Amino acid sequence: MIPYGRQQIDQADIDAVVEVLHSDWLTQGPGIARFEAALAERCGAQYGVAVCNATAALHIACLAAGLGPGDHLWTSPNTFLASANCGRYCGADVDFVDIDPDTWNLCADKLEAKLKLAKQKGCLPKVVVPVAFSGQSCDMARIKALSLEYGFTIIEDASHAVGADYLGKPVGCGDYADMTVFSFHPVKIITTGEGGLILTNRPELAEHLQRLRSHGMTRDPAQMTEASHGPWYYQQTELGYNYRITDLQAALGLSQLQKLDGFLARRRALVARYDRLLAGLPLQLPKRQAGAESAWHLYVVRLKPESGIAHKAFFEALRAAGIGVNLHYIPVHTQPYYRALGFQTGDFPEAERYYAEALSLPMYAGLSDAEQDIVVSAIRSALGQP
Structure with missing residues (x-):
């Protein structure tokens, strides 16, 4: 995994x-x-x-x-x-x-x-x-x-x-x-x-x-x-x-x-590779906030409607292929504790749309290019792409 x-x-x-x-x-x-x-x-x-x-x-x-x-x-x-x-x-x-x-x-x-x-x-x-x-x-x-x-x-x-x-x-x-x-x-x-x-x-x-x-x-x-x-x-x-x-x-x-600069450089190199390798797939890739240089704790993609695969099925296919994807985050207002305080589905629709499409891909300084290629290959396979 x-x-x-x-x-x-x-x-x-x-x-x-x-x-x-x-x-x-x-x-x-x-x-x-x-x-x-x-x-x-x-x-x-x-x-x-x-x-x-x-x-x-x-x-x-x-x-x-x-x-x-x-x-x-x-x-x-x-x-x-x-x-x-x-x-x-x-x-x-x-x-x-x-x-x-x-x-x-x-x-x-x-x-x-x-x-x-x-x-x-x-x-x-x-x-x-x-x-x-x-x-x-x-x-x-x-x-x-x-x-x-x-x-x-x-x-x-x-x-x-x-x-x-x-x-x-x-x-x-x-x-x-x-x-x-x-x-x-x-x-x-x-x-x-x-x-x-x-x-x-x-x-x-x-x-x-x-x-x-x-x-x-x-x-x-x-x-x-x-x-x-x-x-x-x-x-x-x-x-x-x-x-x-x-x-x-x-x-x-x-x-x-003492190693922070090296960690950041590696994460940013991985981001550049993801951006290149995932281009053209039915995924929304991360966009940059003006003036912000991210530390890239996460690399999140969103599944586009034209992908032809359900969000849950996409997640499960990657997990089955040994890719430990995750989802960040379940909208806080939909948690039972906050629903009990009066929040409802529909209160924050953009966050809810995001949740229905998002997936966090492997991202850490020790991730090798070869492992990242395996991740991308599994994504392409799950999407039915050659």
Whole structure:
């Protein structure tokens, strides 16, 4: 089976983790700050806060933004559940903005129209979570301009987009988002096993995020309500969580970060080959957002109506041929939990059309040209093409 994604681990990664195992710090040690600083520098951001996974990162980013009961969070229906669930964790109401038919990202035109209507109704969002689907930024300049007009915080879910660029700058630089979240799950661009990180340029957000990831606890006298009792003293100043990442994970992440450029170059070479080898087939290939250079976490195609094969049959034929295709994503609003909140089929028709046609092909740095040729051959066979 050729999987749709997998990690790329080498001896340097293994050595980095083993070095931590021989050290005095397995968690809450200096390796975490090194990883945070390295990724922040790579992306041109002031602060990085690493946590145990990207879902935790989204959760505390929402809390740091002040999201709570009675507030509204909007995101894309074409995303993993966490992009919406983070709002529900805070007690907020969640809604969605339908996707652009070309980029499959949250549509800025639809966002603007929905904001105008929400302003009339007095229910503007406090937080908007644009998702860099497949590794490609949304129209972030437009979304940023709308945030200034309508007063919402932008938390960019860039879980797919470590190493991506937008308008000539790295995703995460902070020009277009108050906070940017990355994921380091094994199928992502780089991995820490599990892990996530929030980038921001606002010191008050960084300090708040650091408290929230560690029980709402501080040892900083300036943040305490009374004088310290001694060197052992700490205070819990708010309700936080144990969302800490370990030094083992940070060491792996820092080692992986040294290889990021090579991973990106290989993914982009694979994309160019897919574009060439799949041209002329009854498939809609990925289109580029203006000004965005994708990290290509995913390579998604859509089955055209004239293909002559049903979507499910196409998926099953490829799986039967040993190709581990996947589908990203089931529209979040169609999940039973969100249906129980009042969402229905038909609410976001572009995301639903996308779901009825989409397929994620194998895409990872270790995919060889020969394996990619096998994938393409299986696709041609499933479509009845010579």
